Amino acid sequence: MTATPHVSPRSRALSATELDQFGAELDALRLRTLADLGADDARYIRSILAAVRWTGLLGRLVLMIGAIAGSTVAPAMLWPLCISGTLILALSKILENMELGHNVMHGQYDWMGDPHLQGQTYEWDIAGTSDNWRQTHNHHHHTWTNVRGMDADIGYGLLRLFPEQRWTPYYLIQPVVAVIFAALFEWGIALQNVRIGRWFKGRISALQLWQVFRPVGRKMGKQALRDYVFFPLLAGPFFLPVLLGNVVANILRNLWTYTVIFCGHFTADAETFSRESVRGESRGAWYRRQLLGSSNIRGSRWLDLLTGNLSHQIEHHFYPDVPANRYAAMAVEVRAICRRYGQHYNTGSMGRQCAQVSWRILRYALPNGVRLRRLAVRKA
16 A cells, blocks of 8 residues: 655655655665774773763762761761762663663664673663563664554653644643653653553453563562662661662653653654555655654753763664764764755754643643643744
């Protein structure tokens, strides 16, 4: 069956020949970059691995010292040390999730042959299993990015972010749901592939649900025991500040991850696609869909690092298996290619993109026919 072409309000329609040329140029950039990988890239990711380990150790030590010393010999140092330890631990968790775990699990560093950096065996520091993430994210999301009914990441089954999604009264509370989801993001991701809704609808039995949940439950229990039982108990009677520090570090990591992911997919310019539009999709059309469904975040090298280079979400959707530290350089050429073919390259500051995502959450909590005055977002 012939695909129904997707018409974009911001990008020029491309003929089949132009799409082939568009895809060929982007493929050529990927091949040139892969051919150039070497020692510098290996040193970079190993430095990130070391930074994750040392900041994690330092954060836990400072948190522990603050809890014990601050509760005994130096009460004035209790909260300064505990807050410092919590922030360092949160930094470690953010680096591990964003620049290390996410990128390694895409197979970006498989070429190194390092057993600690293999995409199919890496297990990361969140409640969800890497196996489930590789299925829901690496396969489903990256293959069917923003295709309605095929990409479960559109609202994650909880939020209505586009007018094409059917409205129900439940969505009236989605601004509150969004805040809770952001704070508990790792737990929502953990349960995404379990799809509990199938059991509520009678599509699977309780036994089938349990079989799917069992490995997830083990990972969730392991994470909870480590962060909320083992490390706090090391502080003995001073366990409460350590427990609180671990809770806050995980929440900070969850809020940051949620913000980066939502700003990369659900800004005002991000588009969704029908199933019909991707039937028989060519390579060039696939690139175009990835472009129109993605949003970059403009900022400093530190922002690139803390987002796992998902500040270059367009380049990541184009090249998920290319080491993410190469995206900033690739983005210069990607943008030039998009300009030549009249394709909109969606980028903006973190503040601008976050404001647009917030507007979507508020606007589409209401039915399509109800108007909500849109807050003006100054182009940054």
